[in-house]
Amino acid sequence: MELIITEKDNAARRIADILSGGTYDSSRENGVNVYEWGGKRCVGLSGHVVGVDFPDEYSDWRDVEPVELIDADVEKTATKENIVATLRIFARKATSVTIATDYDREGELIGKEAYEIVRDVNEDVPIRRVRFSSITENEVQEAFENPDDLDFDLAAAGEARQIIDLIWGAALTRFLSLSAGQLGNDFISVGRVQSPTLKLIVDREREIQAFDPEDYWELFADLAKDDTTFESQYFYRDEDDNEAERVWEEAVAEEVYDTLSSNDAATVVDVNRRTRTDAPPTPFNTTQFIRAAGALGYSAQRAMSIAEDLYTAGYITYPRTDNTVYPDDLDPEELLDDFVGHPTLGESAEDLLEADEIQPTEGDEETTDHPPIHPTGEIPSRGDVSDDEWEIFELVVRRFYATVAEAAVWEHLKVVSEVEDYRLKANGKRLVEPGYHDVYPYFSTTENYVPDVEEGEELALSDVELEAKQTQPPRRYGQSRLIETMEDMGIGTKSTRHNTLEKLYDRGYIESDPPRPTKLAMAVVDAAENYADRVVSEEMTAQLEADMDAIASGEADLSDVTDESREMLEEIFANLAESREEIGDHLRKSLKDDKRLGPCPECGEDLLVRNSRHGSYFIGCDGYPDCEYTLPLPSTGKPLILENECEEHGLHEVKMLAGRQTFVHGCPLCKAEDAGEGPILGDCPECGEEHDGELAVKTLQSGSRLVGCTRYPDCEYSLPLPRRGEIEVTDERCDEHDLPELVVHSGDEPWELGCPICNYQEFQARESDSGSDLEALDGLGAKTVEKLADAGIESIDDLTDADPDAVAEDVDGVSADRIRNWQAEA
DNA sequence: GCAAGGTC
Known part of the structure; x- marks a missing residue:
């Protein structure tokens, strides 16, 4: 049996299709798709299936001095165990193995990982390597007719990068985190790519701060x-x-x-x-695609996520590419033909086909791994995709059109x-x-x-x-500008740049969009500039690239390069050791600055945003326990301290970040003072007759609102109200409950909430309809249950198996963090 | 609970 191994499932299926002439059978083994025909089996990996890490005895941050990581062993362990297991099963039976991973450096390394897994269980089987730039009939057939060998030097170049990144990243990250006492989830990270990116943002902020308008x-x-x-x-x-x-x-x-x-x-x-x-513009590579989608209002992460979905569904080509030159086997006329007759995209294609000659534009970068992003010719019907997906699909189609169109x-x-x-x-x-x-x-x-x-x-x-x-200060970088600049600086890759930005958000280094650095970020960059300049400079990547080229061409050994890198890091640590306390103090102070709202009205010390036990937030005094003053914050979202200060209290205003449900909470002290009872709506259905209780619109200290009884806490009857928008009490009254109908003014369009009791009853009816055990979870209402069900999550079991980030992408207004909280609770 | 790189 011949075993063919590709980098991803999608490629495995397409190669099986080409080589079998469409006659393959597919089955699943350990959750991995296997394509089979005429004595051949084809299996897709999922990128790297093994990763590098230190041995277990280095895993406790407090037990191991960070400097010890520099000379620690680096081991490879399986990260996708089911795929590794499947590979081993077939490798034992294989009479020949063909590695068909992507045609680039990382693909060579992924291929070598597969090679080692195969060799481990089968010492003699011949293992060959095929290389092709795009998965088309001609290229694939030709590659399989002329197999080559794995390039172990090229793979070793990739391994050197893995080792250097791990050692520098882990040692410096642990050092900073330990110096500031930030362990657990709030560690302070440093890395070859993230830190120069952060410095870019911080440098711009410094310019803005130093700016003197004229x-x-x-x-x-x-x-x-x-x-x-x-x-x-x-x-x-x-x-x-x-x-x-x-x-x-x-x-x-x-x-x-x-x-x-x-x-x-x-x-x-x-x-x-x-x-x-x-x-006309050149074909889309990942960066230019992100930029164009950014101009339509999509974040880098969102644009890539949609592109990934369109790719998986077969509508566009692979979205991670540096290539800006269409391959020879792309026939633009044939592809245009696919769009002829389409109700919205057809006319442009027909116009383009009238030209005498069609000559696509070319960018500067021609690579071997994937073609530029272009439509495949498969067109989704309008109902198959969301509005956003369609908008991005149309962008990709029209970009392709533009590259074969005339100049203006x-x-x-x-x-x-x-x-x-x-x-x-x-x-x-x-x-x-x-x-x-x-x-x-x-x-x-x-x-x-x-x-x-x-x-x-x-x-x-x-x-x-x-x-x-x-004169205006320089503008902050937007996400797509940052990604373009990273590309110019040569840091990160097409597949990782947008993730790096996301990482900076997660680490509390940047906030808002366009991203603004926190005080912590400024302090981290300060510390790195003073003691480990290399790790915040693009130079480290440039040197690494040169070293990797030397390894790939056989001029240098992996160990030469990694040993030299280790020595450099040793020197850095020699200087760092004495300054540990000073660095820690600065980081700690900056962390506090990021949480500072302004003076406590009771004792004059600083009010700080603090975490409560359940992942929610409140405001407490720095003078605690001497001063026990607190203010509540809304339970939804993560607080962002705005630059605006409240004139009356001198406190910074607060915005609650919760995806699309993000809202400005304002000055927390004003909110607390405004809390109380609003308009009376009518008699309380629970105690109205007996005790004359009345229902009123109430604002709680946290800023959230409800309809509650004026006799609270003696009567606890209450009805929910939406978090956002002004509530208008209209003259219309509900016949059944004799309460006024309510209208909510938020966003552009006011909407009718109606009678608050009817509204709540409908809400409950939906909740019982859904019959899902998800409702047992804290903060999971019927509406969210419904939305989750649409995304295929119908029970607690589904939820615990789900990937929070993927779900957050799919479901409006549900953040990955909220999902993680529910998972933890479940 | 560290990085960056694949992929989902």
Whole structure:
């Protein structure tokens, strides 16, 4: 039996399809798909199925000095045991083995991992390696006709990276965490990729903080030819003879203003026309895809997750690629043909097919592993995918269209006019040939109309405006800019860059979007810059890449490279040791700064955000236990301290982050003071007759609201209200319960909640319909149960088996952390 | 409970 091993299940299936001519059978072994035909079996791995780690005796952070990790052994252990087990079963029976992992360095290493698993149970079986750049009939057939051998040097290059990353990352992470006493979930991490990325964000923040704004002025005036008015801007020549629009002295600006205002005509002194070719964009690699999706409002993580789903469903090609050159076997016309006749995507394809010649654009990067991201020709019907998935699918289709479309042509018209000694300019642009913009409507094609005028012509001058402005600090990096910059710096890979950003969020290093560094992040970068500069610099990756190339080409040994790296880290630790306390103090102080809200109204010490036992949060005084002052926080979400301060109490406002249910809580002390009873709705159904209890809209100290009885705590009758939005009490009354109907104003559209009792009864009815044991879990209401059921999670068992991050992606308003809490509770 | 790299 011949055993074929690929990097992922998807590739295994497609290769089986090609090699068997569509006649393969599939079965499952240990939860792993196995494709079988004519004496061959094909099995897909799931990327790395083994990982590197230190032996068990190093696993207790407190027992082992971080420096000891530098010379510790590094072992390989199975991380995907079911796949390893399946591989072993078939390897025993195999008469030949073919490794068909991805055609790149990491693929070679994954191939070597499979090789070792096979060798372990079968000493003699021949093991070959095939390489192909895309899974197409021709490439795959040819690769299997000409098998090669594994490149052990290339795999060793990857192993060197694994070892160096583990040692540096683990030793430094443990050192910082121990120095600050941050163990358990709140450890302080450092790594070759995450730390330079964090430094990028921190450096920008430092620039923003050091920024000193400067005043300047700009002047505009309207010019008119016949009835057409257009805007013109004052400019002058600066000392380097460049055109400049910003006037740095107020007196000068006013003088120009006075002169312009006292004239009613300007003379055209220069007219400059030129055409500009606007070349169509290059094929999508991962980074450019993330950027384009980012412009549509998708986070990097979300864009990749949708792309992954579209890939798995067969609609687009593999989404993790650096390649920006289509492979030879992609026939653009054939692919366009697949879209002909489609109700929304067809017209563009038909237009493109009319061209005499179709020549796709090419980017700078041509790699061997996967093609650029493009549609496969398989088109989902509108009901098969969500709106977001469709939007991303259309983006990928239209990007492909754009790469085979004509260039656009712009006509630029610059008109310079003169008023006494001052000059005004107007830049017009017109899209004369829309070209690719017709099929790719994601770029701006805004035109700016400036009429055709001639030199010497007189134009009417009016509406002179003097605008006082200030220079702005540099902007924070957005997620896609960060990913692009990481790519430019050569850190991370197409598959990991977006995860690295997510990691920085998880570690409490960045908050919000665009990401803003926390005080902790600033302190970590400070410490690294002072003591382990290398780990926050892109240089470490550059050196590693060079070393890996040397190993791959046989010029260096894995042990030469890792030994040298170990020595460098030893030196770093020699310096670190003395400063352990100083570093720890700084980190601890920064951690506290990140939680600081402002002065305690009772004792004047600082109020801090604190964790309660169950993963929720409250506000407590730093003076505890002497001062026991506390304030509540809402139970949903994770608090983010905003820059805004409440004028009355001097406390920072708080926002609660909970995915799409994120809301601003405001000043927690104001909230507490506002707590109390709102409008009376009617008699309490429980104690109204006997004790005259009445129902009122109540705001609790935590900011959450409910309808409750005025006789609380003697009567505990209550009805839930939504967390967000203003509650309006209308004049309509419910016939059955004699209570007013309520309307909730949140977002753009107010919605009718109706009678609060009817609303609650419906809610309960749904809850009992669902009949799910999930409701036993804390904070899991009927609505969420319903949403989880839609995502295929119908019971506690389903929930405990689920991957929290995947579920959070699928279910609106449910964060991975909440799922983990429920899993823990279950 | 450390990294980064695959994949889901």
